[in-house]
Amino acid sequence: MKRRKFLKGAAAGGVAAAAATVAAPAISQGVKQLKMVTTWPKNFPALGTGAERLAQRITTMSGGKLQVKVYAAGELVPAFQSFDAVSQGKAEMSHSVSYYWQGKSPAFNFFAAVPYGFTADEHYGWMLWGDGLKLYTELCDQFGVVPFMRASTGVQMGGWYRKEMTSLEDFKGLKFRMPGLGGEVLRKLGATVVNLPGGEIFPALQAGTIDGTEWVGPFNDLAFGFYKVAKFYYWPGFHEPNTTGEVLVNKKVWAGLSKEHQEIIRVAVQAESTMEFAEFTYKNGNALDVLLNKHGVQLRQFSPEMLKGFYDASMEVIAEVGNRDPFTKKVYENFMAARAKAIGWSKLGEQGFMNARLANFKA
């Protein structure tokens, strides 16, 4: 209708006026508003800021035809309702982590983080070149949602403890905040595991309601100030060795996008796999330096005996979870086969190199 009007105008009013008018209706007709809900507070470091960057990039690349607006947790729906919001079409997209949806299927754990599972690089390999993303897509299809692998945090630290941990015995009765499968592992070892959202952890630690907590790594942990109330910072983390996020798109919305716009979203999310993980890698290095040299944090390494205890319990937990239903079993077995090959290569590659480098490095 607007074009009709324009054409009449053009005929009557001449070239210059027409040229100014022609663009407007074509653009406004093609514009799609996409609401992207997240599971993060507004501008939360790396995760919330990454969601904003992703939205901006999609909008820019589409010449403004895809207008993505980010909603922090709670703004449109509560954090843990974001999957359902996309599934039901209340939001077109979400920016989250799949292990939050393990209540819908235990298989969701394998696309996010598995105790003693993949590193970030290995996970990216399995997802993009192995069967990972195919299986994830198959799982999400029944919910009317199309999944994309977003970015990893890298290896998460073993957490903050108010007292030194010298043996597995010390976990008995320990009140510790750790979500997901890692939490199941500690529960198996006798800990009282609690899950608290980010904002509630510091007060709980300060009040002594919990004896310790894990969060992410030096960069995010420094921001929360855990070093003020728990002195011992343990490594290596076994429970979330990559923790890779997702972007979900409503299936009908996806099907209604042009090939061009689908590719813009697919590629923009993939670029986040680089950007966001690189931010964690770089800023963890800087933040660690600050924690150790400015705040006097005491670094402690879990003993080999403790790491073996975590390992054995982890294998039990993931076997239990992995065998709960036929689809999850298929994912679990695919994951474990890929993991064995990935470990074989990492040993010679990244790990072999880093060990040779560290043996000779002088700070």
Next chain:
Amino acid sequence: MKRRKFLKGAAAGGVAAAAATVAAPAISQGVKQLKMVTTWPKNFPALGTGAERLAQRITTMSGGKLQVKVYAAGELVPAFQSFDAVSQGKAEMSHSVSYYWQGKSPAFNFFAAVPYGFTADEHYGWMLWGDGLKLYTELCDQFGVVPFMRASTGVQMGGWYRKEMTSLEDFKGLKFRMPGLGGEVLRKLGATVVNLPGGEIFPALQAGTIDGTEWVGPFNDLAFGFYKVAKFYYWPGFHEPNTTGEVLVNKKVWAGLSKEHQEIIRVAVQAESTMEFAEFTYKNGNALDVLLNKHGVQLRQFSPEMLKGFYDASMEVIAEVGNRDPFTKKVYENFMAARAKAIGWSKLGEQGFMNARLANFKA
């Protein structure tokens, strides 16, 4: 001019004909042809195929307005003239690795691979969140070229040897193919270092012209069949612990692109950092399995004494190279400071986790 014609037509011929005509000139006017030269053979695994994927994605995301055409090495210009081709505007873009341009400035080495330098993840961190890409952009500016970080191969293997290497003495007089700064390190240790393009290595190894060679890693090495003529496959590689590629764009061409098209190229290249590296990670794991279990390759680990010798010689080589001119010195010092922090974090993160995992893993 075409719009004038259309408007006349619209006035005369009515709405339907006009609507059909309006799109055609707008699109054909906006189409840009971008020639992307590469330093790889046509469809070379991961590198050549990655160039094709990148071109396709840019074309798709721009709705066909950026038509990127890939030229294999030698098709438009020889491989090692691709930088100059972009600089002089014979090609609009290139897909390559910056250490090939070390003849223009030694600083180019630091944006590609440094013996005992960064891993891929650490390199991505320095480039995208530290000063890496800023310095690289500053360096390229004088050549009229805008650089983007592309993708890493991950840690490269230590290479194929016809005889076992038991000490640094064994490198004296050894005829070995290794390019770049790694080659300088072996030269310092007494080897006769040669550089051969990919296609010439196998015949040279077969004829005994060289005693050994490095190439990339299991995935690429398997394709070349080195295992047929050199039995011993050494790890870890110290010489190219990440080897990260680039995409270059002619500066005037870049400045002439819309914000939308600039973002499409920037984001598409960044997505390659994920895609291509993930391909190496995943396929190296599978290929290693084939090499060891099907082709009877003998894996050998360099001794700690050899790794220390490589390390000391590497630090000497990069200090020599890093101090050759003021700009390179600035890059070298920035790189080394970021490296120290990166090593601090990797020790606790990826490396700490992988060591704990491997200590307990049973194949």
